Amino acid sequence: xxxxxxxxxxxxxxxxxxxxFNCTYSNSASQSFxxxxxxxxxxxKLLMSVYSSGNEDGRFTAQxxxxxxxxxxxxxxxxxxxxxxxxxxxKKNNDMRFGAGTRLTVKP
Amino acid sequence: xxxxxxxxxxxxxxxxxxxxxxCDPISEHNRLYWYRQTLGQGPEFLTYFQNEAQLEKSRLxxxxxxxxxPKGSFSTLEIQxxxxxxxxxxxxASSPTGGTLATNEKLFFGSGTQLSVL
Numbered sequence: 001x002x003x004x005x006x007x008x009x010x011x012x013x014x015x016x017x018x019x020x021f022n023c024t025y026s027n028s029a030s031q032s033f034x035x036x037x038x039x040x041x042x043x044x045k046l047l048m049s050v051y052s053s054g055n056e057d058g059r060f061t062a063q064x065x066x067x068x069x070x071x072x073x074x075x076x077x078x079x080x081x082x083x084x085x086x087x088x089x090x091k092k093n094n095d096m097r098f099g100a101g102t103r104l105t106v107k108p
Numbered sequence: 109x110x111x112x113x114x115x116x117x118x119x120x121x122x123x124x125x126x127x128x129x130x131c132d133p134i135s136e137h138n139r140l141y142w143y144r145q146t147l148g149q150g151p152e153f154l155t156y157f158q159n160e161a162q163l164e165k166s167r168l169x170x171x172x173x174x175x176x177x178p179k180g181s182f183s184t185l186e187i188q189x190x191x192x193x194x195x196x197x198x199x200x201a202s203s204p205t206g207g208t209l210a211t212n213e214k215l216f217f218g219s220g221t222q223l224s225v226l
Contacts, residue, residue: 004150032213034213036215043218044199049213087151094156094158094163094164096141096153098143098150098152099150100148100150101149
């Protein structure tokens with residue numbers, strides 16, 4: 001079993017749609033959680049951290065369920081510019097492990 | 109440009125040759141990571157430095173791979189006797205220490221070195 005598993009995707013949605021990505025992790029001792037965004041042929045960039053209480057940044061909402069070892073990302077009112085690969089990241093000590101990513105394409 | 113820089117951007121080599129990549133992290137960042145990424149996959153952790161000390165090394169990193177960060181600033185990743193399976197994007201990332209938890213945990217990636225082994 002991979003340490004970080006994500007929805008395989010790809011997700012193809014129209015502009016304005018709401019889309020949700022899921023991620024599960026295997027190491028119960030994991031300490032911190034993140035979503036990174038990676039555009040085609042570019043480096044990953046931090047989208048947002050994920051806190052136990054859940055957190056929101058504009059159209060993006062992240063949730064963490066430690067008991068189920070599950071992380072989610074919700075994008076509301078999706079824009080063409082949201083098209084990218086979304087990477088779930090789990091950290092234990094200084095070791096940051098990435099999921100394989102979920103590809104999102106937002107179409108006009 | 110004060111971001112993470114990697115050199116070269118692209119490297120084409122023949123199987124069996126040695127290659128070396130360089131990473132210059134953001135100057136005040138103590139932590140430096142190397143990752144490898146292949147098409148359709150997320151970045152795979154290779155190794156981690158805090159200052160000049162190599163603190164973690166993945167089981168993926170065979171004896172042919174070695175990384176150094178001699179003065180706690182730039183780092184090099186060398187692959188000896190390259191194999192076709194080594195073809196990938198090699199990403200370097202850095203992060204600071206001493207700030208808030210939020211800033212310390214953020215990884216800043218370079219643009220990567222794309223390696224093609226023929």
